[in-house]
Amino acid sequence: MISEQPLVIDVSRELTLEARLSAPPSPGGGIVICHPHPLYGGDMDNPVVVRVQEVCAELGIATLRFNFRGVGGSTGSHAGGIGEQEDAVAALDALAKTVGGRPLALAGYSFGARISALVGCRDPRVAGMVLIAPPLAMYDFGCLEGRRVPTLMVAGTADSYCPVDDFRKLEARFPWVETVAVEGADHFFFGKVFPLGQAVAEWTRRHFPERGAG
Secondary structure (H helix, E strand, O other): OOOOEEEEEEOOOOOEEEEEEEOOOOOOOEEEEEOOOHHHOOOOOOHHHHHHHHHHHHOOOEEEEEOOOOOOOOOOOOOOOOHHHHHHHHHHHHHHHHHOOOOEEEEEEOHHHHHHHHHHOOOOOEEEEEEEOOOOOOOOOHHHHOOOOOEEEEEEOOOOOOOHHHHHHHHHHOOOEEEEEEOOOOOOOOOOHHHHHHHHHHHHHHHOOOOOOO
16 A cells, blocks of 8 residues: 655645645545544544545555644634635645546545535536535535535444434435445444445445556
8 A cells, every 4th residue: 555645735825734645656546535623623633534545545546635724734724614615625636636637536524524525516526425424413415416426425323413314314315325324333433443444445446446556
């Protein structure tokens, strides 16, 4: 597996993001990974974010995880989910330069899932989305109606921020979205990171068939 290298992403002249990039010589595509809520301790070193990066890199996919503005080495401050969408777009811009014309995907965990959905539903470069523990109790994900790209949604059956009933309603509302319920997992996937990673890996294998040299 290709190791990650530090990267600085320019969002504007005043704002830069701390990031980590892993890129094999011939990637099967690329995936940007968005972390959970910055105001509640979320950053790119979150175990769920790291596991998604690992399983995608093992399959020869270029990966880019980053800290939203105001987190870690990223400059600026939290922007209520508006500026964070700009951050995700800037991360896509950076990864697109690495993978060329190969497919791009967005993955996000919790708050990151919300940002990934909002950006992925309007950015034509995004060919797939992985939404992990989407906070359905807090946000509406109706934007998924706009672009029917291959989408995986993973949540635990014991996640109070993504109640099972809401998860099933969304499943019925958007039948093209692939859903995986991890039995017994809470919002943080304590002790359940392996089955989460397995679900992401299986989805990635199907939607990025041309693996790079990892």
